[in-house]
Structures are given as structure tokens and as C-alpha cells.
Amino acid sequence: MLELRNVSVQYGSFTAVQNVNIHVHEGEIVVLLGSNGAGKSTVFRTISGLNKLSKGEIVFKGNRIDRYSPDRIVQLGIVQCAEGRKLFSRMTVYENLLMGAYIHRKEKEKIKQSLNHVYELFPILKEKRNDLAGALSGGQQQMLAIGRALMSRPKLLLLDEPSIGLAPLIVEQMFQIIKQINKEGTTILLAEQNAHAALHIAHKGYVFENGTIAVQGTSQELFANDNVHKAYIGT
Amino acid sequence: MIAVLKQKKIAALAILFALAFPLLIPNNYYLHMMTLSFIWMIAVYGLNLLAGYTGYLSLAHAGFFAIGAYTLAILTVKAGLNFWLAFFLSCVISSFIGFLVGLVALRTKEHFFAIYTLCVGYIIYLVIDKWDNLTGGVRGFIGIPSPANIGPISFQTPVSQYYLVLFFLLLVVFVMYRIVYSLTGRTYIAIRNSEELALTIGISTMKDKLVSFVLSIFFTSLAGALYASFIRFLGPDIGYISVMFDLLIFLLVGGIGTMSGPVVGTLLMTSISQQLQFLQDYRMLIFGPILTLLVIFYPRGVVGGVIHWKTKRTENNRDSRVGKISSHSSNEKQVKEG
Ligand SMILES: Nc1ncnc2c1ncn2[C@@H]1O[C@H](COP(=O)(O)OP(=O)(O)OP(=O)(O)O)[C@@H](O)[C@H]1O
Ligand SMILES: [Mg+2]
Numbered sequence: 001m002l003e004l005r006n007v008s009v010q011y012g013s014f015t016a017v018q019n020v021n022i023h024v025h026e027g028e029i030v031v032l033l034g035s036n037g038a039g040k041s042t043v044f045r046t047i048s049g050l051n052k053l054s055k056g057e058i059v060f061k062g063n064r065i066d067r068y069s070p071d072r073i074v075q076l077g078i079v080q081c082a083e084g085r086k087l088f089s090r091m092t093v094y095e096n097l098l099m100g101a102y103i104h105r106k107e108k109e110k111i112k113q114s115l116n117h118v119y120e121l122f123p124i125l126k127e128k129r130n131d132l133a134g135a136l137s138g139g140q141q142q143m144l145a146i147g148r149a150l151m152s153r154p155k156l157l158l159l160d161e162p163s164i165g166l167a168p169l170i171v172e173q174m175f176q177i178i179k180q181i182n183k184e185g186t187t188i189l190l191a192e193q194n195a196h197a198a199l200h201i202a203h204k205g206y207v208f209e210n211g212t213i214a215v216q217g218t219s220q221e222l223f224a225n226d227n228v229h230k231a232y233i234g235t
Numbered sequence: 236m237i238a239v240l241k242q243k244k245i246a247a248l249a250i251l252f253a254l255a256f257p258l259l260i261p262n263n264y265y266l267h268m269m270t271l272s273f274i275w276m277i278a279v280y281g282l283n284l285l286a287g288y289t290g291y292l293s294l295a296h297a298g299f300f301a302i303g304a305y306t307l308a309i310l311t312v313k314a315g316l317n318f319w320l321a322f323f324l325s326c327v328i329s330s331f332i333g334f335l336v337g338l339v340a341l342r343t344k345e346h347f348f349a350i351y352t353l354c355v356g357y358i359i360y361l362v363i364d365k366w367d368n369l370t371g372g373v374r375g376f377i378g379i380p381s382p383a384n385i386g387p388i389s390f391q392t393p394v395s396q397y398y399l400v401l402f403f404l405l406l407v408v409f410v411m412y413r414i415v416y417s418l419t420g421r422t423y424i425a426i427r428n429s430e431e432l433a434l435t436i437g438i439s440t441m442k443d444k445l446v447s448f449v450l451s452i453f454f455t456s457l458a459g460a461l462y463a464s465f466i467r468f469l470g471p472d473i474g475y476i477s478v479m480f481d482l483l484i485f486l487l488v489g490g491i492g493t494m495s496g497p498v499v500g501t502l503l504m505t506s507i508s509q510q511l512q513f514l515q516d517y518r519m520l521i522f523g524p525i526l527t528l529l530v531i532f533y534p535r536g537v538v539g540g541v542i543h544w545k546t547k548r549t550e551n552n553r554d555s556r557v558g559k560i561s562s563h564s565s566n567e568k569q570v571k572e573g
């Protein structure tokens with residue numbers, strides 16, 4: 001479904017991502033692991049069209065998308081839920097969700113359905129729908145960020161560290177919800193520090209080190225890999 | 236809901252007052268001042284759409300105000316066009332120039348955008364000042380006709396001109412209201428909030444920015460055309476930086492990014508200026524510090540301050556009573572205003 005071929009990305013003269021190959025099949029959950037600064041977010045931003053690549057190509061459903069503008073990429077069905085709960089803080093929860101459905105703005109019925117679906121996944125959002133997004137707790141903001149991304153009905157959802165800063169119990173819940181979203185037909189590319197939980201729900205993974213892929217394999221393979229285990233899972 | 240109703244009531248009262256003003260205060264001087272401040276309000280609404288909602292602080296708007304005014308003057312006096320056709324064309328021509336400027340200017344952001352548009356504004360001023368043959372240069376442009384009759388209605392008297400300008404003001408406020416409370420308005424607010432975030436939900440921000448830029452200039456040049464036909468004399472000064480700062484002060488004092496800010500700020504500042512006229516340019520010694528304090532403590536001006544105070548009060552009320560009476564609506568209002 002999505003293929004990165006020999007992708008390199010530079011910030012000025014600094015190469016943040018080098019010769020990366022990633023393959024995501026329809027229906028999969030694929031996880032990108034790696035420590036801080038390894039280049040995960042850069043890959044996400046490049047897929048979304050926010051950063052331009054300096055080498056290589058990105059292919060989505062047979063089309064090269066690496067020259068497309070970000071809004072066009074959203075229209076193709078790739079939506080990113082960026083790191084750090086980026087919300088429209090002065091809008092209400094409800095308005096944030098509506099904005100998420102921007103590309104379907106003419107289809108009222110569709111928006112209603114998506115809204116109900118998001119409220120089912122995250123009942124707290126329904127409860128707080130008239131509150132300002134800026135007034136939510138960190139975990140609720142993360143749910144809203146994901147909910148808003150779902151409102152556009154993505155085919156491929158990019159989740160950048162959805163579990164960061166959440167209480168352990170909520171992290172568990174969050175991964176269950178991600179699994180459910182995937183079951184309902186959305187392919188997911190996930191960046192995570194929380195390797196243990198992520199590998200549990202993922203089909204396969206890539207381990208980033210300094211902007212290149214150090215190890216890759218199915219979740220079982222990565223679990224079994226000693227180096228990966230030591231570096232990212234512990235004991 | 237209660238807050239929204241109240242808001243509507245205040246707006247209705249304000250409109251009633253404006254309609255009755257010439258009857259209540261039959262004084263030509265005040266009528267003139269009021270008409271003039273309505274014209275400024277229209278210009279400030281234009282600036283507000285772009286700077287307050289889309290988040291791009293343009294300093295070229297005085298220039299576009301002047302383009303609107305001078306185009307009307309040239310088209311009516313030099314080209315001898317029908318007044319209302321010239322009036323319409325002057326807004327369109329100004330907007331088209333705005334479109335060309337926007338194509339380049341909107342590739343910059345924040346202070347770069349402000350500096351870029353400041354330069355554009357200054358160039359417009361220079362062109363008007365130096366292009367003697369077309370604009371009359373420093374001597375100014377005289378003999379601009381007042382608005383032509385529409386059917387049986389003539390606009391020769393101060394009262395009829397007052398109502399004409401009021402009509403345009405209400406029209407602009409109505410259109411602004413429709414824009415701000417629609418998805419388009421929310422799109423602009425989203426761009427102001429974070430352009431990158433707007434992009435990642437599929438908004439093609441360049442297109443929306445350009446539309447809001449051109450609309451904003453349309454309103455401001457409409458004010459310029461009204462100004463020309465009302466004052467009937469133009470000098471290059473109307474495109475000068477000092478007019479830009481007047482517009483900006485009106486907007487900041489009233490409340491940038493609020494629906495009623497332009498009205499409140501313009502009325503307040505023009506009447507204070509009147510009172511302090513004996514101080515001449517030393518007024519700025521008073522205005523400067525007050526403005527600085529205002530921006531620090533009330534970034535959304537008088538209107539923003541009032542909304543904030545009201546939200547707090549309803550929240551306190553809610554805490555002392557039970558239930559959630561109107562906190563939602565006040566939140567809602569703050570967002571809509573915001
Ligand atoms: N805007 C930028 N300008 C310059 N360098 C950047 C920029 N953004 C990221 N980098 C650099 O690129 C490298 C990769 O950053 P990236 O954000 O992709 O890491 P990450 O894997 O997402 O890390 P984390 O887990 O901390 O989010 C880092 O060395 C970072 O310093
Ligand atoms: Mg990151």
C-alpha cells in the first residue's frame with residue numbers, strides 16, 4: 001500500500017534520514033521503533049508532505065506521492081496524527097472533530113457517521129464535546145487528536161507516539177483502541193518508544209538508529225532479537 | 236445560548252442607535268465625524284479578517300485604502316465613468332492588485348509578512364505621491380463627485396450620506412459575520428492557530444489565505460472608495476504609514492479577532508483623539524504607553540477583556556449555584572469571538 005524507496009531527508013546540510021526502505025501492506029499495523037532523534041517523526045512528516053525528501057521516492061497505491069502537497073496527500077487517504085497532541089486549542093472538542101472532516105465537508109451524513117464512530121471509540125469526547133480543546137487533560141487531548149484524524153476516514157493512519165505522557169492504564173487502553181481501529185479496516189503506521197506494547201499489537205516493525213534502519217522484521221522476530229530486546233524492551 | 240441572545244440584543248440596540256443618530260443629534264459636525272468613523276470601521280473590518288482571523292498582520296492596508304480611493308477618483312473624474320460603476324471597479328481593481336501582492340506576500344510568515352507588506356504599503360504611497368499626472372501628487376486630487384443618485388434617492392445631504400455609509404457598514408458586518416461563523420471562518424482560525432496543522436487535516440492553506448487576503452483588501456478598498464466620495468478631496472497622506480497605524484490601533488484597542496472590536500475600537504479612539512486634539516502630536520505620548528499596556532494585558536482589546544470578564548463571572552456563578560448553566564455558551568461565545 002505504502003512504499004518508501006531509498007528515502008533520504010535533509011534539514012539543511014544535516015541528513016536526518018538516510019536510504020530508508022519501508023513497506024506497509026494494506027491492513028497491517030507497522031511500528032517504527034527508535035530512540036529520541038532517530039528520525040521517526042521526520043519519516044512521518046515526509047510521508048505527509050510537510051518535509052520534502054532529498055532522495056528516493058514514496059509510492060502510495062501505485063502513485064508517486066513525494067511531490068504532492070500535504071492537503072492532496074490527505075485527500076488520498078493518508079492522515080497524520082502528529083507528535084505532541086496538536087489541536088486547535090481555542091475551538092471546542094466538537095469543532096476540532098468537525099475540522100478533522102474538512103475534506104468531507106460537503107457530505108453532512110458521512111460526517112455524522114464518523115462523529116458517532118469517534119464518540120463510540122472515545123466516549124469522553126462526547127461528554128466533553130462543548131469544552132475547549134485547550135482545557136482537556138493530556139490523555140484526552142491525545143484521544144481528540146486521534147479522533148480528529150479518524151474524522152477524515154483515512155486509509156492509512158500515521159500515529160506519532162500516541163502513548164507519550166499517558167498513564168500506564170491509559171496506554172494499555174490506547175493500544176487496544178488502535179488495534180480496534182486497525183480491525184475496522186484502517187492501515188496503521190505507528191512510531192513508538194513503548195516498544196513492548198507496540199510490538200504486541202503490530203504485525204511488523206522497523207528499528208531506527210541515527211536515521212537508518214538498523215533492524216527490521218515481524219513482531220515475533222523483533223521480540224526474539226537480542227539487541228532489540230536489550231535496547232528497547234529491557235529485561 | 237443566553238450569552239448569544241444577549242449578544243444579538245446588543246447588536247440590535249447598536250443598529251437602532253445608529254439609525255436614530257441623525258434624529259437624536261441633529262448636528263452636522265457630529266454627523267460628519269460619525270460618518271467618517273463608519274468608513275474607518277469598514278477599513279478596520281477588512282484588516283480584522285486577515286490579521287485577526289487568518290493571523291496575517293498586513294501593514295499594506297492603508298495603501299489599499301488609498302488605491303480604492305484614488306481609483307474611484309481617477310475613474311470618475313479622469314475617465315468620466317458612471318459613479319457606481321467606478322465605485323464597483325475601484326474595489327475590484329484594488330482587490331486584483333491585492334491578489335498579485337498576496338501571491339508573493341503570503342509565501343512569507345509572521346514578522347516577515349508584516350515587513351514585506353509594510354514595504355508594499357510604502358511603495359503604494361510613493362507611487363501615489365510621485366505619479367503627478369495620474370494622482371495629482373502632493374497637490375492632491377480635487378473635484379471627486381459625491382455618490383450618484385440611485386433612482387429617486389440622492390446623496391447630496393450629510394444625512395443621506397450618513398445612511399449610505401451606514402448601509403455599507405452593516406453590509407460589511409453582515410458578510411463578516413457570515414464568513415466568521417461558517418466553515419470558511421473556522422478554516423481561517425485554524426490557519427491562524429497552526430498552519431502546519433491546518434495542512435495536515437487537508438486544508439490547502441495557500442488558497443484559503445489568498446481568498447482571505449483578497450476579501451480583506453476588498454473591504455478596505457471599499458472603505459477607501461467611500462472615503463473619496465465623502466471627503467471629495469484626496470492627498471497621498473491617506474496611504475501613509477500613519478493611517479496604517481491608526482487602523483491598527485483601532486483594531487488592537489477594540490479587539491483583534493473579535494466581531495465587534497472594529498466598532499468599539501474606532502469609536503473609542505476617534506472620540507478620545509477628538510478630546511485630546513489640543514495636545515496635537517503630543518497625544519502619541521499618551522497613546523503609546525496606553526497601547527503598550529493594553530497589548531500586554533488585554534491582547535484581544537476591550538472586547539476581549541469584556542468577554543473574558545463575563546466568562547469568569549458566569550463560571551463563578553455556576554460554581555456558587557449548581558449545574559452547568561451557561562458556561563458552555565460562554566465558552567462557545569469566546570470561541571466564536573475568537
Ligand atoms: N526542523 C528541524 N530542523 C533541523 N533538524 C531537525 C528538525 N527536526 C528534526 N531534526 C533533527 O532530525 C533528527 C531526527 O529527528 P526526529 O524528530 O525525526 O526524531 P524522532 O525519531 O521522531 O525522535 P523522538 O522520538 O524524540 O520524537 C534529529 O537529530 C533532530 O535533531
Ligand atoms: Mg518524533
